[in-house]
Amino acid sequence: MIELKDVSFSYQGRKAVENITFSVQKGEKVVILGINGSGKSTILKIINALLFPQEGTYRYRGEIITPKKMKDREFVRKFRKEVVLLFQNPDTMIFNPTVFDEIAFGLRQLGEKDIKEKVHYWADKLGIFHLLDRSPFELSGGEKQKVCLAALLSLEPEVLLLDEPTANLDPRSTGWLIDFLYQLDITVVTTTHNLGIALELGERGLVLSENHRLIYDGNLSEFLKDREKLLEANLIHIHRHRHDDMEHRHYHIHDDFS
């Protein structure tokens, strides 16, 4: 469904991803792991055709995605409905006066008829029904994220891309999101630097190194046992621990809750 082959991308000469190759099958739940600045968000933006590979190719359902292809209105209409991206900062995605309008935005663009029913359905499913008449700007970070997620899911996409979806969430909302994503029957690609929740978001992991290369593609549980790879990805570190009057050093993982 999604195929990236030898993809590289730089921002004004600054490397973001280098020579990345992987593919994602329909229905897979994939987690892209890497430290900040390793290129995770860039990969999602390439998959969402917001950025285009400067080297290599990106195919979606066999079609090579290029700037020219994204000028084909019919294709763009289909692509933007099928492949959706939840940005890390939900503020950047919100621009409608009410939560209802925010969720209805894409449906209106598609010219759907049963907009009200669909908005109500997704608002109810995400537990934001009571917020429908509120302005999305006055909501909390977690609520905004739910509104954006409802807006994207109301399009009934085939691929859901999530950029650090738990970065701004409290533990309870993180738990809710993990459960919610688990029951979704679509392709999901999630980025995170949080090893603690990576396993909850998918079985397959794509791990990026500090030098923006893909260093692991496979089972996440196996990856977490591989100290060499964890070190290469800079996802574990060593420092002194103090327990009462005892002190020792060992490698360990830090996640957002520890």
Next chain:
Amino acid sequence: MKDRITGLFYILAVILLTTIHSIELYIGFFVLLSVLSGKDFIPVMKKTFVAVALFNGVITLAYILIKGFDYGYIALINLRVIDMTFMTFLFVRRVNLFRLFEFSSILTYLLVISYSQILLFKRYYTEFILALKSRSIKTPGLAERYGFLRSATGFFIEKSVKNSSEISLAMKSRGFFMD
């Protein structure tokens, strides 16, 4: 030293440009700036055009509507703004501002803070544009564009106010100033 001398010339040129009233001198000065810009001419001119188009357009139109078409005055105003904007963009491109203000730690701090905010906002702005593009199944209509602009503007205003107070508290905390 070179940056400071250039800075001095820049300030003198700004003063000069606000005092002269000759279209020929403005044209001559623009030619001089164009030569000095060399291979940077096209990018600097593009930036200048984007920066002044709306402002000059509104001012020119308002002047024509109120006072009628006065070629001399309209040309003078437009040339003055274009000269000063072009010169400023060229100056920023050629001069290392951090080196220019290194004689004053306060000015350097202020520059660093402003620069970091500009970079941050630039990144946010790119994200806003990409998010709109990502969510748009077809080209957004006027109402949708208006809504987008309104929310982006609101976000930046709120962010500016919030960041300013945070930065101010952080500076106070680090002993930059006392009140």
